[in-house]
Every structure is written in C-alpha cells, then in structure tokens.
Amino acid sequence: MIPSMPRPLAYRLIYGAYVTLFFVYLALPLAVVAVFAFNDSVFPALPWEGFTWNWFFGDARPQIGVFHERRILRAIGTSVLVGACVSALSLVVGTSNAFLFNRYRFRGRGLLYVLMLLPLVIPGIVLGISILVFSSTVANAAWDAWEWDLVALRPGLVLVILGQFSFITTIATLVISARLQKFDRSLEEAALNLGAGRLTAVRTVTLPFLAPALVGAFVVAFLMSFENFNTTLMLVGSDAPLTIAMFDRLKEGSTPLLNAVSLLLMLGSSVLALTMIVFQRR
Amino acid sequence: MRAGTRLGFVLLIAPLLLWLVLLIVIPHVDLALLSLRERVGVGEYAVSMANYRTFLDEPLYLWTFLRTAVMAVLATAITLVIGFPVSFYIAKIARGRVQSALFLLCLVPFWVSELVRTFGWMILLRETGLISGLLQWLGLTDGPVEMLYNDAAMMVGLVYTSMLFMVVPLVTTLESLDDGIIEAGYDLGGSGPSVLREIIIPHAVPGIVAGSIVVFMLSLGNYLTPTMLGGKDSLWFTELIYSQFIVRFNWELGAAFGFLLLVLSSVIVWAMLRLTGQTLEKTMGSA
Amino acid sequence: MSAPDLECSALMKQFDGVTAVDDVSFTVPRGSFFSILGPSGCGKTTIMRMIAGFLEPTSGDIRIRGGSVIDVPPNKRNVNMVFQHLALFPMMNVADNIGYGLRRKRLPRAEIAHRVDAVLERIGLPGIGPRQVAELSGGQKQRVAIARCMVLEPDVLLLDEPLGALDLKLRERMKIELKALQADFGTTFVYITHDQSEALVMSDRIAVMNAGRFEQLGNARDLYYRPETAFVAGFVGDSNRWRGRVARVSGGIAEMQADDGLTLRAALRGVSAAGDRAEIFVRPELVLPGHDPADLAGCDNRLSGEVTDILFNGAASRALLRCVETGTVLEMALPQSGRFAGLGRGDRVQVGWAADQAACFPERGTDAGLAGAG
Numbered sequence: 028m029i030p031s032m033p034r035p036l037a038y039r040l041i042y043g044a045y046v047t048l049f050f051v052y053l054a055l056p057l058a059v060v061a062v063f064a065f066n067d068s069v070f071p072a073l074p075w076e077g078f079t080w081n082w083f084f085g086d087a088r089p090q091i092g093v094f095h096e097r098r099i100l101r102a103i104g105t106s107v108l109v110g111a112c113v114s115a116l117s118l119v120v121g122t123s124n125a126f127l128f129n130r131y132r133f134r135g136r137g138l139l140y141v142l143m144l145l146p147l148v149i150p151g152i153v154l155g156i157s158i159l160v161f162s163s164t165v166a167n168a169a170w171d172a173w174e175w176d177l178v179a180l181r182p183g184l185v186l187v188i189l190g191q192f193s194f195i196t197t198i199a200t201l202v203i204s205a206r207l208q209k210f211d212r213s214l215e216e217a218a219l220n221l222g223a224g225r226l227t228a229v230r231t232v233t234l235p236f237l238a239p240a241l242v243g244a245f246v247v248a249f250l251m252s253f254e255n256f257n258t259t260l261m262l263v264g265s266d267a268p269l270t271i272a273m274f275d276r277l278k279e280g281s282t283p284l285l286n287a288v289s290l291l292l293m294l295g296s297s298v299l300a301l302t303m304i305v306f307q308r309r
Numbered sequence: 310m311r312a313g314t315r316l317g318f319v320l321l322i323a324p325l326l327l328w329l330v331l332l333i334v335i336p337h338v339d340l341a342l343l344s345l346r347e348r349v350g351v352g353e354y355a356v357s358m359a360n361y362r363t364f365l366d367e368p369l370y371l372w373t374f375l376r377t378a379v380m381a382v383l384a385t386a387i388t389l390v391i392g393f394p395v396s397f398y399i400a401k402i403a404r405g406r407v408q409s410a411l412f413l414l415c416l417v418p419f420w421v422s423e424l425v426r427t428f429g430w431m432i433l434l435r436e437t438g439l440i441s442g443l444l445q446w447l448g449l450t451d452g453p454v455e456m457l458y459n460d461a462a463m464m465v466g467l468v469y470t471s472m473l474f475m476v477v478p479l480v481t482t483l484e485s486l487d488d489g490i491i492e493a494g495y496d497l498g499g500s501g502p503s504v505l506r507e508i509i510i511p512h513a514v515p516g517i518v519a520g521s522i523v524v525f526m527l528s529l530g531n532y533l534t535p536t537m538l539g540g541k542d543s544l545w546f547t548e549l550i551y552s553q554f555i556v557r558f559n560w561e562l563g564a565a566f567g568f569l570l571l572v573l574s575s576v577i578v579w580a581m582l583r584l585t586g587q588t589l590e591k592t593m594g595s596a
Numbered sequence: 597m598s599a600p601d602l603e604c605s606a607l608m609k610q611f612d613g614v615t616a617v618d619d620v621s622f623t624v625p626r627g628s629f630f631s632i633l634g635p636s637g638c639g640k641t642t643i644m645r646m647i648a649g650f651l652e653p654t655s656g657d658i659r660i661r662g663g664s665v666i667d668v669p670p671n672k673r674n675v676n677m678v679f680q681h682l683a684l685f686p687m688m689n690v691a692d693n694i695g696y697g698l699r700r701k702r703l704p705r706a707e708i709a710h711r712v713d714a715v716l717e718r719i720g721l722p723g724i725g726p727r728q729v730a731e732l733s734g735g736q737k738q739r740v741a742i743a744r745c746m747v748l749e750p751d752v753l754l755l756d757e758p759l760g761a762l763d764l765k766l767r768e769r770m771k772i773e774l775k776a777l778q779a780d781f782g783t784t785f786v787y788i789t790h791d792q793s794e795a796l797v798m799s800d801r802i803a804v805m806n807a808g809r810f811e812q813l814g815n816a817r818d819l820y821y822r823p824e825t826a827f828v829a830g831f832v833g834d835s836n837r838w839r840g841r842v843a844r845v846s847g848g849i850a851e852m853q854a855d856d857g858l859t860l861r862a863a864l865r866g867v868s869a870a871g872d873r874a875e876i877f878v879r880p881e882l883v884l885p886g887h888d889p890a891d892l893a894g895c896d897n898r899l900s901g902e903v904t905d906i907l908f909n910g911a912a913s914r915a916l917l918r919c920v921e922t923g924t925v926l927e928m929a930l931p932q933s934g935r936f937a938g939l940g941r942g943d944r945v946q947v948g949w950a951a952d953q954a955a956c957f958p959e960r961g962t963d964a965g966l967a968g969a970g
Contacts, residue, residue, distance in 0.1 A: 056429025150530025157336035497697035
C-alpha cells in the first residue's frame with residue numbers, strides 16, 4: 028500500500044491507471060467546455076466546424092461574442108458587485124467571530140459555536156426560502172402598519188447579498204479562526220510590554236499575522252459568491268448574477284457563447300486562486 | 310471582566326448575534342410558522358397541519374422525497390468509494406511535488422461554477438455529444454445515443470460536483486496517519502485488506518464523516534444537476550420547492566417542503582455523527 | 597549446529613547512486629543482544645528496514661534461521677520491529693494492539709485473550725488490556741510495543757532507537773529493563789541507536805557504523821579499550837585528541853609531532869610510517885595528575901597545565917586544563933581518591949599518561965588504516 032511495502036507490478040499498474048482515469052474524469056468536462064468555445068458553429072457539439080474567436084469578439088449575428096453581449100456583461104458586473112459586498116461583509120464579521128471564539132470564554136459559547144457552524148449543514152435552497160419568507164413577512168408588516176414599501180426586502184440584489192452572506196460568513200470564520208489559533212499570544216503581550224495599547228497591539232502584531240488568512244478568506248468568499256446558485260436562485264430579482272443568467276440561457280438552448288463565458292470564468296477563478304496561493308506562500 | 314474587555318466582548322458578539330438571529334434563527338422559525346398556515350379564505354389563515362397532510366396524501370411528493378433521500382445517500386457512498394483510493398494515493402503514495410500537484414488538480418474543477426461543470430457533462434453526454442460521437446466512430450452503435458436525462462447521468466454529475474468535498478478531508482486525515490503505523494501493521498503479519506480494515510479506515514473515520522456529511526448535504530440540496538442532467542422521471546425534491554415558491558406561488562406548501570428537507574438533512578447528519586461518535590465541532594473544524 | 601538467527605552477507609543498498617549501506621556482513625547468534633551504533637545518516641536505519649522487509653537490498657543476502665528472506669514480504673517474515681515512535685495503533689486499546697498479530701494468524705479468540713494476558717503479565721503490566729494507548733505512560737508504551745512483537749515469538753526482534761523519545765531518567769531505567777526482558781524472553785534482539793551508552797550497557801555485541809560501513813564489531817570493552825579505527829576511538833567514549841605527523845615508530849609505539857608543538861607517544865594501531873599524518877587519542881580518565889614529577893614516573897607523556905575550569909558532576913567530574921607551553925585545552929577526569937579535591941581555577945598541575953594507554957591512528961581520510969571491521 029505504501030511505497031515501503033513491496034507490491035506486484037500488476038497491482039501498481041492497476042492502481043496507477045485508476046488514479047489516471049480519475050483525473051481524466053475530473054478534467055474532461057472542463058476541457059470539453061473550453062475546446063468548444065472555439066467551434067465555428069452555433070452548437071457546442073460535434074461536428075467540429077473549424078476554429079474561431081467569434082464567440083469572444085464577434086459582433087454579428089448569429090455569432091455574437093461575449094464582449095458584445097450586453098446581458099452577459101451586465102450579469103458579470105452584477106456578480107462582481109455581489110461578490111465584493113458579500114466578501115467584505117463576511118470578512119468583517121468572520122474576523123470578529125474568530126476573535127470572539129478565540130479570546131473569550133463565556134456562557135453559551137459552545138451553543139453559539141454550533142449555531143455558527145449550522146449554515147454549513149442547511150441546504151442552500153432552504154436558506155434561500157427562509158430568508159425570502161422572513162423578509163417578505165417584514166416587508167408586508169411594514170406596509171400594513173405604515174404603508175412603507177421596503178423595496179430592499181423584496182427579491183433582488185440586497186436579498187441575494189444577505190442570503191450568500193448568511194453561510195459564507197461561516198466559512199470565513201473557520202478560515203480566519205484556523206490561523207488565529209496558531210497565533211502565539213505572547214507576541215501580543217510583548218507588544219503591550221513594549222508600550223503599545225491593546226488595539227495598537229492587535230493592529231500592529233495580530234492583524235499582520237492574520238493577513239494571509241484574511242486574503243484567503245476574501246478570495247474564497249468571492250469565489251463562493253460568484254458561483255453560488257441555489258441560494259441565489261430563490262432570492263434573485265430582475266438583476267441576475269452570472270450563474271442565473273447563464274442558467275436561463277442554457278434552458279433556452281446552448282450556444283458556444285456559453286462555452287466562451289465559461290472559459291473566461293475558469294481563467295478568472297484560476298488567476299484568483301493562484302494569486303491567493305502565491306500570497307499565502309510568501 | 311474589566312470595563313475595556315467587556316466593551317470589546319459586546320462589540321465582538323454583536324455582529325455574531327445579529328447575523329445568526331436575523332439571518333438564520335428567525336427566518337427558519339418564520340419558515341416553520343408559514344408551513345403551519347392554511348389559507349381558509351381571502352386573507353384569512355388558520356394554524357393547521359394541512360400542508361404536511363398534502364405532502365403525505367400526494368404520492369408524487371412523498372415518493373420524490375424518499376427518492377431524493379435515497380439517491381443522495383447513494384451519491385455520497387459512490388463519491389466515497391471513488392474518492393478514497395485517490396485520496397490515499399495523494400496522501401500516502403505520491404511524494405513531494407507530485408503530491409502537491411495532484412492535490413491542486415483535484416481542487417481546480419471546483420474553482421469554476423457548478424453550472425459550467427454541469428454544462429460540460431451535457432456537452433459530453435447528449436445525443437449530439439462527444440461520447441455518442443465516439444461510440445459511433447468506433448462503430449459500437451449505428452446512430453446517436455442519448456445518455457442525458459436519466460438517473461445515471463444525474464449520478465455522474467452529482468458525484469462529480471461533490472468530489473472535492475470528499476477528497477480534501479480524506480487527504481487531510483490520511484496524511485496525518487504515520488507511515489510507521491501502517492508499516493507496523495504489515496510487520497506484525499497484516500495483509501493489505503486487514504491493514505485497510507483495522508488501521509487505515511478507523512484512522513480515517515473523522516475525514517470520512519466530514520466528507521460524507523458535506524457531500525450528502527450538497528447532493529440533497531442540489532437543484533442544478535437534477536434539473537439539467539436528470540430526466541422527466543428523476544424529479545428532485547428541491548425542484549418541488551422551487552416550483553411551489555416560484556411557479557405555483559404556494560408559499561405555505563413550499564415552506565412545508567423546505568422544512569421537511571431541513572429535517573431530513575439534520576436527521577441524517579445527526580445519525581451519521583452519532584453512529585461514528587463524532588461531533589459537529591470537530592468534524593467541521595477538520596473539513 | 598543450528599543456523600544463526602540472523603545473517604547478513606555483503607549487504608549493499610544504493611539510493612539513486614548514493615551508497616547508504618556498503619558491503620556489510622555480520623551474523624547474530626541465537627539469543628544475543630546485538631547493537632548497531634552510529635551517528636544519524638550512517639545507514640543503520642537502512643539496514644534495519646532491509647531486515648524488516650521495507651527496503652530491498654541492491655545486492656547481498658539476508659538469512660533468518662538459515663533461510664534467505666530476500667523475496668519474502670514484510671508481513672511474512674518472522675521478524676518484528678519496535679518502531680522509533682513505537683507506532684502503537686491509536687485506534688485500538690492495549691489488548692487489541694497486542695492481539696493484532698495473533699488475529700492475523702487467525703488464532704481462536706480465547707487463545708488470543710489468553711496469550712495477551714500472559715504477555716502482559718510477563719512485562720509486568722497485568723490487567724492494562726482494556727486501557728487506551730493514549731492513557732499509558734512513556735515507559736508503559738515502550739513495554740507494550742515490545743510485548744506486541746514478543747507475543748508473536750519472532751526469530752529476531754528489531755528495535756529502532758525506541759528509547760529516543762524518553763526523558764533521561766526513564767531512559768536509564770528502560771535500558772536495564774530492556775536487557776532484563778531480552779534475557780527473560782531469550783529472543784535475539786537487533787538494536788540500533790546513536791546513543792553509545794544504550795549500546796554499551798545492553799549489548800552482547802556492538803557494530804560501530806559510519807558512512808555505510810561497519811568500522812568495528814566487538815563487545816563493549818573491545819570498543820572502549822581497544823578501538824580499531826580513529827572513528828571508533830572518537831565516537832565511543834570521550835577522548836582528548838591531537839593531530840600531527842609521525843616522527844618515528846619503534847616497538848609498536850609511535851612518536852608523533854603534534855600540530856600544536858607537543859611531542860607525544862602512543863601505541864600504534866594500524867599501519868603508519870615516519871612522515872605520515874596521524875591522530876592520537878587519550879581518554880580523560882587515563883590522564884593522571886601529579887603534584888611533583890615523582891608521581892608521574894611511569895608516564896611517557898607529560899605536560900604542565902593550568903586549570904581553566906572544574907566541571908563538577910559527582911563521580912564523573914572533570915577538570916579542563918590549558919597546556920602551559922602550547923595553549924591546547926585538554927580534559928582530565930578528577931581522581932576519586934579526593935587527593936585533588938581542592939583543585940581550583942588557576943592552579944598549576946603536572947599531568948601525564950603512559951604511551952600504551954594512548955592510541956595512535958593513521959589520520960582518517962587516508963586509506964591505509966581503514967581496514968574494515970572484523
């Protein structure tokens with residue numbers, strides 16, 4: 028099993044072939060999506076009609092490229108906006124949570140910690156409808172009582188942001204907590220001993236130590252927000268983020284335009300993820 | 310607590326409480342209340358179990374519910390069986406650069422949206438797709454073969470989508486198993502299967518549980534894969550929730566469905582933790 | 597005449613062209629305690645892993661009770677190993693750990709329970725079977741790890757620096773206990789360590805290993821009093837050492853002009869001629885102090901030194917001297933008689949030693965003296 032255990036050649040070959048096959052299985056769908064982004068045909072399917080860049084830069088029907096397709100560009104903009112808001116919010120709350128659980132022992136701490144983990148084991152779609160239901164209850168109550176129309180609480184970007192934030196915060200908390208646990212408290216005490224105030228000590232010693240985790244949490248939160256589907260589906264209004272816009276397109280029938288968008292998405296997330304890895308190695 | 314730390318405590322606990330109470334606890338309570346509401350006239354409502362009765366009376370609803378549960382368990386089991394040997398290879402057999410490269414390769418597909426992954430499988434499996442084309446080219450079939458829109462296609466997609474969440478915790482726990490322990494197993498006369506059964510799997514239990522919980526949750530709550538890859542007969546419970554909320558606008562029944570899904574997932578997660586003697590804190594911390 | 601329990605012949609192991617074990621041969625007679633002593637990286641772990649079956653030798657043969665085990669996988673060799681970090685299975689309790697190998701032999705459950713109890717009794721830990729591994733003390737873990745192997749009645753028990761993780765006091769106790777256990781079970785032990793005192797105290801025979809080869813093979817006294825190579829002289833026990841050039845050789849005694857200017861005489865080990873580079877080793881306890889020259893009448897080597905420090909350590913107390921003429925620092929054991937109990941920093945003292953109590957070796961790195969182990 029492990030290298031120090033002598034094994035027959037056949038065993039090692041079969042095992043190696045299995046692992047190879049596994050990685051083919053992982054890579055195949057993505058490779059196919061990427062390749063057909065360059066098919067000079069209106070279907071992302073065989074036969075291969077030749078190579079074209081039109082699905083990226085084309086501006087004439089039927090081959091309108093990504094960069095000339097308003098709806099897709101708008102959806103990308105919406106996704107970036109939502110992602111940025113969600114990441115920023117969950118980073119702030121996640122950091123605060125991490126400090127709370129790391130630094131304070133209080134009654135109900137265990138219960139709160141389990142509650143904090145719960146969003147991970149609630150199906151996304153249930154999270155979506157519960158927030159939808161509650162916000163409608165509030166909005167309806169406000170209308171009945173004072174005839175206020177709280178537009179923000181109707182399906183739309185605000186709800187999408189809140190919905191994604193509600194479970195991405197848990198992940199941000201876990202990422203930041205993991206690093207905060209490795210922090211040596213005596214470093215902070217040393218800073219206090221050298222004349223820093225409590226906040227200054229945290230700002231000058233603890234936060235720089237946390238920086239890789241903060242960047243990591245931000246990127247992970249952004250990616251998760253960008254590709255979230257289930258929660259968003261229940262809360263979306265007229266401004267659709269990219270995944271929803273693509274889903275609607277896909278239901279109508281697919282064209283290599285979707286492949287082109289997908290390829291850009293792959294490149295974008297890879298670049299983000301690699302940046303994060305490089306940053307954390309430093 | 311000193312005045313300073315007390316203020317700090319209040320400032321730190323406030324966002325946590327706001328988040329949990331306003332976005333998690335109250336909305337779910339509200340959802341539960343809504344599911345217990347029955348419309349008796351225009352603008353008139355009464356508390357009743359009518360929605361749950363509807364669920365039990367309508368065979369399609371109950372059948373879909375059970376089917377979804379069984380299929381999600383099945384998807385979890387398949388993911389575990391496929392992912393375990395690969396995780397073991399990455400954790401214990403590959404070394405150095407190869408090891409980190411393989412691990413990274415496992416992560417790559419999950420940096421892109423689930424929609425893109427599902428789309429990839431559609432291109433592969435459909436009638437005009439690559440696999441159908443390949444089979445024709447090889448002469449194995451005469452005409453195009455439709456491999457999409459059935460349970461098998463859906464299972465392929467579900468397993469694919471969840472794989473990362475099984476492999477990562479498995480690799481992490483398996484890596485923490487000292488090679489010496491495995492060698493000791495062989496040294497004392499153990500064979501491959503007995504070492505696997507008595508040493509490797511017991512050690513990997515926390516990873517197996519963490520991975521299984523997440524994969525089960527993701528499969529159960531999945532909407533995209535069953536919708537896009539599954540057929541007319543492979544209805545998923547989340548699709549019922551969506552249609553009650555968005556298409557039929559019957560929020561009361563939809564809320565009941567949502568609540569049932571939540572209960573189902575909680576019960577199975579709880580049972581899994583109980584059976585293996587794990588806790589949510591430990592399990593999710595390691596995932 | 598039965599075959600020895602373990603016999604390695606011309607054992608060789610190369611990793612990517614680097615030779616880790618170079619032509620090593622030895623036999624371990626039945627029921628003896630054999631140690632391989634060497635610095636880390638000398639290849640001793642490689643030998644042990646080849647015997648256990650986790651590494652395949654590049655060439656050479658390993659025979660256990662006369663039969664070659666080269667093609668036998670580790671789980672089929674009647675050799676067991678106590679791992680460096682013990683490798684007790686954390687997912688099992690003590691009884692299941694010890695019963696693991698017996699279960700592999702498919703013994704009936706009652707028989708396993710009986711044997712486990714018997715071996716626990718024997719290692720002096722009756723009744724701890726139901727305990728978890730994590731609840732045991734360091735010494736208990738040690739004994740359980742040995743019991744887990746001994747219950748299988750192996751032909752050879754391999755021990756890979758098992759005492760390394762223990763604190764000093766416990767280590768001293770375990771040395772004695774291990775030796776007693778070995779005598780009690782009568783099993784052949786092969787023990788590897790970098791700690792000379794472990795090897796010296798416990799072993800019947802010791803191989804000193806360096807850079808993939810055996811430098812010398814013998815009992816503890818041989819190694820300490822009659823080192824055959826400069827490496828052994830330097831590695832086993834403490835020594836004062838001088839480097840220099842041989843001035844002449846007569847009657848087995850070499851006279852060396854040391855690099856610091858002293859002229860020293862010592863018994864010549866190995867082959868050397870006038871003009872060759874050489875090293876002289878003198879044990880601190882053989883350096884004798886004297887108040888006046890008459891005390892040192894029998895010493896061929898004499899010098900006067902100034903005490904720079906007293907390292908008091910009970911019976912093992914030492915004095916550091918700086919040689920008045922050359923400034924070289926040497927170490928001297930303080931005699932137990934108490935005659936020099938008043939010695940203090942700054943005192944002048946005459947010291948000396950007999951030529952036949954010092955050893956002169958051709959300097960390492962020259963091929964001449966590195967005649968292999970016996």
